[in-house]
Amino acid sequence: MSAIRRLDTLDARFVEMLDALLAFESETDAKIETSVGDILARVRNEGDAAVIEYTRRFDQLDVDSMECLALPRTELEAALEGLPDEQREALRAAADRVRAYHERQPLESWRYTEPDGTMLGQKVTPLDRVGLYVPGGRASYPSSVLMNAIPAKVAGVRELIMVVPTPRGEKNPLVLAAAAITGVDRVFTIGGAQAVAALAYGTQTVPQVDKIVGPGNAYVAAAKRRVFGTVGIDMVAGPSEVLIISDGSGNPDWVAMDLFAQAEHDDLAQSILLCTDAAFLDAVAASIDRLLLQMPRRQTIETSLGNRGALIKVRNIEEACEIANRIAPEHLELSVSNAESLVDRIRHAGAIFIGHWSVEALGDYCAGPNHVLPTMRSARFSSPLGVYDFQKRTSLIQVSEAGARRLGRIASVLAHGEGLQAHARSAEYRVESE
Missing domain, CATH: 3.40.50.1980 (Nitrogenase molybdenum iron protein domain)
Structure with a gap:
């Protein structure tokens, strides 16, 4: 039997076990x-x-x-x-x-x-x-x-x-x-x-x-x-990750191979399956055992799945989405019959692959979106690499005379409140100027 662990959200210690599974310290040697x-x-x-x-x-x-x-x-x-x-x-x-x-x-x-002639804007340059x-x-x-x-x-x-x-x-x-x-x-x-x-x-x-x-x-x-x-x-990336949400409607061989596709990167890669159907989890486990024998990178896959992989039984799809948002995976596959309906439930993921045909491997090579994605739960606050990472923004501020008089009074009050008298006087000069 496969060494990949089996978890169930009904277990009283599930959250503790999940956090332990996700824990990854990028310790500096x-x-x-x-x-x-x-x-x-x-x-x-x-x-x-x-x-x-x-x-x-x-x-x-x-x-x-x-x-x-x-x-x-x-x-x-x-x-x-x-x-x-x-x-x-x-x-x-x-x-x-x-x-x-x-x-x-x-x-x-x-x-x-603005009405008084003050112009504000943003200049974008590469x-x-x-x-x-x-x-x-x-x-x-x-x-x-x-x-x-x-x-x-x-x-x-x-x-x-x-x-x-x-x-x-x-x-x-x-x-x-x-x-x-x-x-x-x-x-x-x-x-x-x-x-x-x-x-x-x-x-x-x-x-x-x-x-x-x-x-x-x-x-x-x-x-x-x-x-x-x-x-x-760009970022300091951690090990590659995939999280698959399944309702049992897919092909267990496909799902097993999708887990392998991440696991073969290295021993620290993480492949997790959340599924509402216990029988489908059994079928995926059987596919893992059978297909693993065919893999040239078998040892790496086996080590990765054994160390950081999991097949997790969830109560329903809603719970699976909640867990997905907690994990905030690099890659999320929605391997369900009505995948589009789940997209709005997902808040945190580097990339979402929608439906049985949207395999993550296509995203690695040729789908189009960038494959440089946030890892180690950083999808909670970070985004895929994109054109915007090679652009910078510069604020544009052109204040009219009328605007300087109006804004100068506001700035003066706030500057005095912060104890920065030179700031205040600098603004007041424009207010007092005739």
């Missing part, structure tokens, strides 16, 4: 933090020389200059043209869908004028330069290039710089092809905390960016946390 701190300091002080040294050490590349670590546009285009036709067309189709979705997102500038971190080696994800680069380009970011490690010189052609399709401006084959440092502080060759986006390992995550404030970051 002292050794990683120390190492990352040293790397950031060296790159900040020594620039290219430090980046080159760390690339030699960690990626086992025999290089002596940053020029060796920069990929020309021609190499990106060659990678695209060298793909099998099926892969190239799939990559283009996914990029087209992601772009079409994100082209609906940009924020627009606006302004309005970031000047963004750094995109892309994992390399075995964990190479061209889909991450699409999901991060396309909204940046739609926003109008002037320069997009991609960093991707190439351990022992291994370059993933799909990643390079994705960079070509999305219009990435410059690519450096560097990775780890040293790449984050180069983007955050700038070196003799790598220009400083305004924001760093993209996934990475524990060293990359630690580096992003540390440089936040010097530059912006």
Whole structure:
């Protein structure tokens, strides 16, 4: 039988057991933090020389200059043209869908004028330069290039710089092809905390960016946390998550495989099923046992399901929605017969997949919405990555003479109340001026 746990909301200890299941402490490893701190300091002080040294050490590349670590546009285009036709067309189709979705997102500038002639508004401008971190080696994800680069380009970011490690010189052609399709401006084959440092502080060759986006390992995550404030970051993501709500109307094999799709990411990924039908839970458990034997990543799936997975019997769909809002999952699948009716009941989720055919895996690659989503219950206050993450807002204030006299009196009273006399006098000058 599968090692995945079974829970029931009728159990008196259910809430306690659920909270224990959800608990995830992204503990900072002292050794990683120390190492990352040293790397950031060296790159900040020594620039290219430090980046080159760390690339030699960690990626086992025999290089002596940053020029060796920069990929020309021609190499990106060659990678695209060298793909099998099926892969190239799939990559283009996914990029087209992601772009079409994100082209609906940009924020627009606006302004309005009050009766006395005072104009107020908001100016929206794209970031000047963004750094995109892309994992390399075995964990190479061209889909991450699409999901991060396309909204940046739609926003109008002037320069997009991609960093991707190439351990022992291994370059993933799909990643390079994705960079070509999305219009990435410059690519450096560097990775780890040293790449984050180069983007955050700038070196003799790598220009400083305004924001760093993209996934990475524990060293990359630690580096992003540390440089936040010097530059912006997208988020520090936790393990991948899926929550499925079922009324027993679906196919148990489909549901089991949807749970696997998250569990295969890593041992810490979380896959949970909430279902009103005990017999369907039994059927899913049987599907898990049978289908697991076919999975190339069986060990990872088994560990993930055993550590953080659960099949949970709920009393009704209403209770399932309440639990879903408590969990605030990264991905939520509504695997029910009338899925659309539940959407308004869900307040907290990174992405909602509506109906039996809306499998989360499509969202990872080609549905269109961004797959960079809030994890670890942060969907309660956070949103998917989008074009708006690559735009900034500036307030516009143009006060007329009449407006200054009217607003000056209000400001004077409030400033005196706060004990800020210079603020008050600054406003009063405009009131008193003839």
